[in-house]
Amino acid sequence: MTAKATYHHGDLRNALVETATELVRAGGGESFSLRDAAAKLGVSANATYRHFDSKSALLTAVADVGAEKLGQKMRRKVAEAERQNERGDATTLAIAWFKATGRAYVAFAIEEPEIFRVMYGPHGVCQYARARAGQPPADPTGALILGEAVDRLVSAGVIGPENRAGGDVRAWTVFHGFSSAVVEGASYFPTKAARGQALEELLDFTLRGLGATMLTA
Amino acid sequence: MTAKATYHHGDLRNALVETATELVRAGGGESFSLRDAAAKLGVSANATYRHFDSKSALLTAVADVGAEKLGQKMRRKVAEAERQNERGDATTLAIAWFKATGRAYVAFAIEEPEIFRVMYGPHGVCQYARARAGQPPADPTGALILGEAVDRLVSAGVIGPENRAGGDVRAWTVFHGFSSAVVEGASYFPTKAARGQALEELLDFTLRGLGATMLTA
DNA sequence: TGTACATCAGTGAACGCGCGTTCACTGATGTAC
């Protein structure tokens, strides 16, 4: 249907990743099956092996795409925050930047809980996280942008340079903890507004923890 | 073998929970099977249904025991901290209390990663977290003791009373985030010492976030 | 431009497994008289 329709099916590889993503989104990574994905595309189950070594490899691809989307979302939200604070001083802008990364991370987890789970999934279902164990936490792009956000806090004078080291990892820990709690159902908020307020308070808490004396943005 | 050996097997219910815990510990909740547990006890697979409605119910029991152990560990570590700071002033003691809860939580996750996963596990494997969604985060006892720890920070003057509300939940978010990252392999530390230091810095970060000006303990 | 050939994305059926769960049952235990 789309542009590149060569061969028998066309772009089966990408179609598989897309369909797998949908299936995971709908039913979770636990119950996802290769056969379902193939059937949904009207293709024999076997055809998947032309593009992926195993079910696990396909799920890894799903996780990879998820990580990329998370990174994109963070970058988009940061750009948005920058636009909204065009006239602000460096302090305001740095804080807005930082908070935008946190809001984006949590928003992604809430919008895509099952994908989020696969991204940091238990072994056996997805070794994605493990394969990347030697790398900085979260997705590479996300980690980079968080590091940049903390850099900005320093250069704007919101936090002292002595608090820079490890600051991004600590902030990530907070964002990830909140996201996990919401996704796992371990944290409960009666309304979306309550959850949103908890997040805002958590962002202030995080800034304070990083050594900031100003919190407004 | 133990005291209460009545009926055919004796205490099959508890034996099942124990064995299931071992199997989960060894292989994870994903690959755990009823049949394995039964076989390991030399009992027919069917016999489990005399004590549990389903595999899921057994896993829930495993998660419950895990939550209890986590609570115990936190209480034990806090008592230990109290003993070690007998001569300290209220401030020192309150901070020691608080940090002990965090260290205990993380230590449990590191010692029992698979049990920890089942406790906050994905749907389908264990609905434990979901069943308790209406309750405070983490296990009830753990949540209570964390609340108490924050209360002490307030009454010792380490943090202002205006920072009490939600403080325990935010602290839990940090502890849980760190634990999850380690368990999931999303956070990587080359040595145990490095991880320990990261945790200590994270505890100071958390106290600062809660509004504390003193951090030593 | 047409033909012969190599490539490779797909098919369809089957393998083989382990699983949770159900069935009809058995035999040990506890209890009433």
Add this chain to the structure above:
DNA sequence: TGTACATCAGTGAACGCGCGTTCACTGATGTAC
């Protein structure tokens, strides 16, 4: 104390399913001459 009966924790075999993966294959596409 002994016997008849109810209870219920266990057995063993089977059901039925869905799964990942493998096999030998087919037929469409791309390429060399």
